[in-house]
Amino acid sequence: MKSMQTLTQRLANPTRFMELSRAILPWIAAGAALFIAYAMYLVFFVAPPDYQQGETVKIMYIHVPSAWLALMGYSIIALSSFGLLVFRHPLADVSAKAAAPIGAAFTLAALITGSLWGKPMWGTYWVWDARLTSVLILFFLYLGLIALRSSLEDEALAGKLTAVLALVGVAILPIIKFSVDWWNTLHQPSTGFTSSVDPSMRTPLLLSAIGFTLLFIALHLKGMQNEILRRRVKTLRLAEIERGDRAFSERVE
């Protein structure tokens, strides 16, 4: 915990963070593009069809990373919320706010690809099975976070309240997962990286997962930069308004 502390402290200062993130962002983006391109090449030209599903298994290469990134996104938000409420880390709120839409987008992608994958496999677009339903509920939690934050005027308060909601969400998520699993276990056991997926399919899946994770991090850093710039613009405007107000009232005396 000690080294992590100093790292986050060093990043605490927004300008310091801007310089650092501007430096590493292009590398991450390039890495993401590289991994994704190579993974897609493998998926479409090299990977063998599944013995049962045939070619539709190709959807797995984007469905599984999306579901994984949906969960990673929520854990980033939970971590940032914890940092904001406990350590009062100045950038935690920015990180939580930037991660929410990206996580929600990947959750939505996981839902859509999952339902399109479900049609050939189970005959209907939407099947109320445990794993898809859990991802759907995760999507609701994301919507809740974004809606709560956007409906409060005072940004600082909105950040803290959303952090509380995120922590409540992360506490309840395993319970939801368990109850939904108990409620209906139609879905095949989750394709862990090492389990029944045969080696030739595992490498593209791994590469695609790494690629999309890098993409997530790149988007997250860029989102945080935008948020910092937006707050800077707002403080500048408020300063000008306050100075304008003072100058106006001094003008007459």
Add this chain to the structure above:
Amino acid sequence: MFRADRNEKFLAALRLAGRAQQDAGGPDAFFAVAKREASQLYRRLKSRTSTAVLVNFANPLCRRPIRAGSSWVDRLFLHADNLTVERGTRTVISALSFTAKAGEALLLVGPNGAGKTTLIRTLAGFITPAAGTISLNAEFTDQDVAEACHYVGHLTGIKANLTAEQNLVFWAEYLGARESTPIEDRVHDALSHFGLSQLADYPAGLLSAGQKRRLGLARLSVAHRPIWLLDEPTVSLDAASTDLLAKLIRKHLANNGLVIAATHLPLGLEDPTYLRLGPAPSTGAAPGDTLSGGGAP
């Protein structure tokens, strides 16, 4: 409802208007005549049928917008004739009569709860008086009094999510009739008059309380209305803004406008007439003192 003969008269009016349009040139004259005919019809309807709501619905078609910029008739006046207004069970204003003439400022004075706000809201048409009438002079008789008034209450009427300029453009379009100067100029003049032009494209939510208040007052000068009803306009205004407001009021009065304000601070006006409401202070001035009284608050 339209009997044949009335129909005939209406058509005759339209034909007359058609001919009038050729010599006067331009559709405006045609609309003016058609509207005057319709408004007379509307006034007969209004007096006879009790369903004010339904008739009100036909209102927009027969009203004549107040021609802005044209030299107002300097004999514009607002006359209240033994006005009685009740709030719940309490009679707040009883048998009050007064006349306010163009170019005059009428300041309502009196203790809190004396009915200043109630009188202003009655003039603005929000409260229907228990008895008595409020009317404008002959020139605007077919006008609803409220439509000739700017009402400035305690709230600013500013939308936080719109920029300062968008707020004023909306009010100019919504309140103003067809006016000579284009909306952009009116908005820019209003913003510069109140020292807000620097913040024109900032969301109004970011502005300070004083600036929001001034933006609310700027509404007075973007839409052209002869009568200004101000309910304690100087509350939460600093000295500089009060001075600007006084300047705007003086310009409005010079332009034959009429201002009725409930205020504690004298708005720096030369010779406002005072109308005391509520129980007479120890100086013994009778309530509802007629205009000539002019006792200092």
Add this chain to the structure above:
Amino acid sequence: MDLGPHAAFIWASYAAFAAIIGLLIGWTLLDGWRQAKALADADRRGLKRRSDRTANQGQKTS
């Protein structure tokens, strides 16, 4: 690259995925550009942040 009988679903899911992630990337870049422009506009209007103002307080004579 024959995608078998259910090719339509594979293409549909990749297209949907690309659309969502593409929109996300596009929106993030657009937002970044807009904030940078707003900041540049604010600087052009001579607004100095408190820290900048105190920083160059020394040099300015006024």
Add this chain to the structure above:
Amino acid sequence: MTGFWALLKRDLTLAVREGSALGTALGFYLVVVAMLPLGLGPDLKLLSRIAPGVLWIALLLAALLSLPRMFEADHEDGSLEVMATAPLPLELAVAAKALAHWISTGIPLALMAPVLGLMLNLDITLTPALVGTMLAGTPAISFLGSVGAALTLKARRGGLLLALLVLPLYIPTLIFGISAIGFASLGQDGLSASLLILLAISVASVAAAPLASAAALRLQMS
């Protein structure tokens, strides 16, 4: 009449700027529809039979969420009173606001219904009938809702009271909406009869509701 378009334009810009009103309504719609199978169990045949009814009722509830804000926002910052002194009568102002509510909430909800239909295993051929009936029915929801919003403007728990007042008014729209979809599923041409009645209800509420709302607002302001 320029005031009418100015007010409509302003309300639509505000609806876009404050995205959360629409977002909450859509989110609520999604959650209500998604909760139902969790309650009733994942039996697809049962779900597909009750799908139209569920989608319609969830739409009514979702539309209710954003109704209280229709007049509250303007009441809080004083714009409502200034609007009452405008040349445009209050009835047309209320009509503009209800129309803005329909465009910014009613239509998106109706267009989202087919997506949720997938979750309830709604038979795809019914989707056009579903969206059609919803687009025909939602004007009545916005305009009748504006009456409720005007009545409960100063009530403390306005949202709850509004739901109680307005839901009974929605019953005809609900009944004819569902029957129109029912006819469509049987493939008869009965669809046009129920749909026409649904449209009649909507047009009637567009014409009559503003009168009641404006009268209620005038009382609120006096």
